[in-house]
Amino acid sequence: MTARPLHLHGVVLPDGGEPTDLWVVDGLVTYEPIADATTIITQGWILPGLVDAHCHVGLAAGGAVDRATAEQQARADVVTGVTVIRDAGSPIDTHWLNDLPGLPRIIRAGRHIARPKRYIRGFGVEIEPDQLVDETHRQALAGDGWVKLVGDWIDRDLGDLTPLWPDEAVRAAIKAAHQAGARVTAHCFGEESVAQLVDAGIDCVEHGCGLDEATTLEMARRGVALVPTLDNLKIFPGIADQAQSKYPRYAAHMRQLFQRRFDTLRRCLEAGVAIYAGTDAGGNRSHGTLIPEILALAKVGGAQFALGAASWRARDWLGAANLVEGAPADLIVVGEDPFVRPDLAPIVVMRDGVVCG
Numbered sequence: 001m002t003a004r005p006l007h008l009h010g011v012v013l014p015d016g017g018e019p020t021d022l023w024v025v026d027g028l029v030t031y032e033p034i035a036d037a038t039t040i041i042t043q044g045w046i047l048p049g050l051v052d053a054h055c056h057v058g059l060a061a062g063g064a065v066d067r068a069t070a071e072q073q074a075r076a077d078v079v080t081g082v083t084v085i086r087d088a089g090s091p092i093d094t095h096w097l098n099d100l101p102g103l104p105r106i107i108r109a110g111r112h113i114a115r116p117k118r119y120i121r122g123f124g125v126e127i128e129p130d131q132l133v134d135e136t137h138r139q140a141l142a143g144d145g146w147v148k149l150v151g152d153w154i155d156r157d158l159g160d161l162t163p164l165w166p167d168e169a170v171r172a173a174i175k176a177a178h179q180a181g182a183r184v185t186a187h188c189f190g191e192e193s194v195a196q197l198v199d200a201g202i203d204c205v206e207h208g209c210g211l212d213e214a215t216t217l218e219m220a221r222r223g224v225a226l227v228p229t230l231d232n233l234k235i236f237p238g239i240a241d242q243a244q245s246k247y248p249r250y251a252a253h254m255r256q257l258f259q260r261r262f263d264t265l266r267r268c269l270e271a272g273v274a275i276y277a278g279t280d281a282g283g284n285r286s287h288g289t290l291i292p293e294i295l296a297l298a299k300v301g302g303a304q305f306a307l308g309a310a311s312w313r314a315r316d317w318l319g320a321a322n323l324v325e326g327a328p329a330d331l332i333v334v335g336e337d338p339f340v341r342p343d344l345a346p347i348v349v350m351r352d353g354v355v356c357g
């Protein structure tokens with residue numbers, strides 16, 4: 001890259017302290033003064049680029065979207081400051097987005113792995129338990145180091161949430177993913193699936209609304225991460241209302257999980273579970289909605305916790321560098337102290353030294 005070096009002056013987070021000077025040369029951060037740099041920021045707070053740790057690019061409510069829509073989704077995310085997306089399952093291969101400048105880096109999970117009639121139609125591959133190991137291996141190779149299982153969903157015969165997979169099948173599938181160099185995560189709404197999957201050696205849990213005390217402690221002990229998609233859980237009462245007449249037990253269960261969502265998350269926080277910010281954008285939720293998730297997390301653990309969950313701690317978890325000497329210049333700048341105003345309104349979003357937006 002031969003772009004002119006850039007210079008920013010501001011408080012660099014998470015360290016904070018006095019404002020400092022940061023330069024961007026050939027897409028990388030340096031704190032060594034550079035002559036002839038163009039100053040683009042003279043005051044503000046400089047944060048490592050935001051991470052949406054549960055996002056679906058290439059997916060909308062009806063299933064797969066076309067390329068133009070997938071690109072728009074990624075653009076809607078980047079303008080809010082998201083420079084890294086952990087894709088939690090997409091029906092289309094979005095690797096071609098890597099070639100477009102100024103978009104977030106996407107860390108993919110391949111397609112959701114579900115069973116026939118046990119998830120939203122058109123979202124995932126639908127297989128039976130005896131195919132789970134092979135499919136997990138296939139999706140591990142299709143993604144960028146993650147596999148996404150659907151851990152539970154309504155069983156219409158029983159009228160309630162139940163796990164999709166037998167214990168032995170998930171244990172073998174997680175092992176197969178690990179052997180292929182991928183980590184595994186799963187959609188878990190209820191109590192049973194999350195207990196089963198944590199016991200089977202899973203690396204991360206999505207939603208996790210059914211976490212009880214024992215499984216919470218086990219997650220903390222094993223270092224299993226949680227992406228609660230807290231703000232998006234507000235769809236639960238609507239799901240319950242729709243299901244009420246046909247599946248009253250399921251409806252009551254969903255309402256109960258919703259009502260205790262803050263308590264569940266608070267217990268995870270107190271137990272030391274690693275918690276990250278994710279929107280669940282791409283199904284029914286719009287892209288570009290990480291800020292409401294940050295604010296929801298801040299209600300539980302404060303602004304510093306929420307910002308770490310959406311930036312520096314999430315980047316550490318996913319192997320994306322923070323703003324150290326020589327790191328890719330993945331950053332945002334805001335005009336007000338984010339520890340006081342976590343409703344971030346970025347004035348600059350930069351990925352690999354390219355100003356996005």
Ligand SMILES: [Zn+2]
Nearest residue numbers: 054056088280
């Ligand atoms: Zn999702």
